[in-house]
Amino acid sequence: MNSDLRAVIGALPLDVAVVSAAGCAGPELQPYTDLAGFGALITRSVTLEAHPGRPMPRLVETPAGLLNAIGTPGPGVAGFVSDELPRLVRTGARIIVSISATTVADFGRVAAALRHCDGISALEINISSPVLEEGVLPFAADARGAAAVVHAVRRNTPAAWPVLAKLSGDVADVPSVAIACRDAGAAAVSLINAVRGVALDTDSGVSALGSGLGGLSGPAIRPIALKAVWDVHARAPDLPILAGGGVTDGGSALSMVLAGASAVSVGSGLLNDPRCVDRVTGELDRLVGERGGSLSALIGAAHGGSETEWEAG
Numbered sequence: 531m532n533s534d535l536r537a538v539i540g541a542l543p544l545d546v547a548v549v550s551a552a553g554c555a556g557p558e559l560q561p562y563t564d565l566a567g568f569g570a571l572i573t574r575s576v577t578l579e580a581h582p583g584r585p586m587p588r589l590v591e592t593p594a595g596l597l598n599a600i601g602t603p604g605p606g607v608a609g610f611v612s613d614e615l616p617r618l619v620r621t622g623a624r625i626i627v628s629i630s631a632t633t634v635a636d637f638g639r640v641a642a643a644l645r646h647c648d649g650i651s652a653l654e655i656n657i658s659s660p661v662l663e664e665g666v667l668p669f670a671a672d673a674r675g676a677a678a679v680v681h682a683v684r685r686n687t688p689a690a691w692p693v694l695a696k697l698s699g700d701v702a703d704v705p706s707v708a709i710a711c712r713d714a715g716a717a718a719v720s721l722i723n724a725v726r727g728v729a730l731d732t733d734s735g736v737s738a739l740g741s742g743l744g745g746l747s748g749p750a751i752r753p754i755a756l757k758a759v760w761d762v763h764a765r766a767p768d769l770p771i772l773a774g775g776g777v778t779d780g781g782s783a784l785s786m787v788l789a790g791a792s793a794v795s796v797g798s799g800l801l802n803d804p805r806c807v808d809r810v811t812g813e814l815d816r817l818v819g820e821r822g823g824s825l826s827a828l829i830g831a832a833h834g835g836s837e838t839e840w841e842a843g
């Protein structure tokens with residue numbers, strides 16, 4: 531490594547500022563990559579009860595991304611603690627557990643069920659899943675709802691674990707939601723989750739996904755993610771941002787940092803290339819090396835004059 535790629539997300543130190551996004555890496559990648567070399571691994575979202583996930587088909591390719599409607603399949607938090615967490619911990623990766631629920635109280639219950647577990651470095655609260663029941667908005671659609679979830683999770687989480695709120699880019703005012711989460715106790719925000727989308731099967735005329743609505747990820751959403759990072763950093767420069775959404779190479783990772791991110795996540799890039807985190811890290815290392823060698827010195831470096839024109843545009 532030529533550069534200093536260390537990062538701090540809230541109180542969470544990372545040796546490398548590149549992590550795998552929620553639901554996109556697990557022990558199955560071990561034959562291809564060293565998970566312990568990631569900044570951290572964020573689990574798929576863990577729910578209170580076991581869940582089968584959404585009906586098939588769950589994935590559709592789009593020209594510059596992936597539409598997924600996976601839901602939150604899994605054994606529930608009890609099964610996660612007994613079976614999945616020990617396997618994840620054995621990989622040597624730093625583990626951030628993503629949690630999800632449909633009520634504020636259940637978010638608190640999932641957090642409480644994890645609080646005595648060893649091997650967890652932080653929690654990420656998934657309040658931004660794009661695939662919900664018809665007409666239901668995610669908690670991240672509204673600053674008050676988002677803050678209520680952060681508060682419930684924070685109350686049930688050991689003080690040593692930073693809580694990250696994972697927000698949506700699909701809302702009009704992302705910074706207000708981010709600031710409400712910070713004020714409710716979030717140490718950092720993750721920006722952004724997949725963006726709502728649909729795909730039609732033109733022969734049958736029905737959705738190409740089993741559950742209708744999907745979440746778009748990959749390079750197609752990179753500009754949306756970058757805008758969210760930019761806006762949140764402009765309004766709350768002290769709030770650490772973990773940026774994801776189309777990060778697939780060193781250049782896209784560096785743009786997120788220049789816009790205000792402290793670290794980046796790689797999601798669907800790992801589905802194409804299981805070594806994507808290693809590649810992004812290597813390329814970022816070179817790019818940061820060419821710019822003074824310290825990633826933390828580059829956070830938000832692109833701010834400084836152009837935001838007025840962006841707002842006007």
Ligand SMILES: Cc1cc2nc3c(=O)[nH]c(=O)nc-3n(C[C@H](O)[C@H](O)[C@H](O)COP(=O)(O)O)c2cc1C
Nearest residue numbers: 551552553574575656723724747748775776797798
């Ligand atoms: C296959 C797949 C599974 C995912 N599972 C989760 C999940 O369990 N929880 C969550 O918060 N986000 C989940 N996501 C969203 C990603 O963590 C990420 O926020 C999103 O894909 C945007 O990043 P990307 O463009 O790098 O993929 C999933 C995405 C994909 C493609």
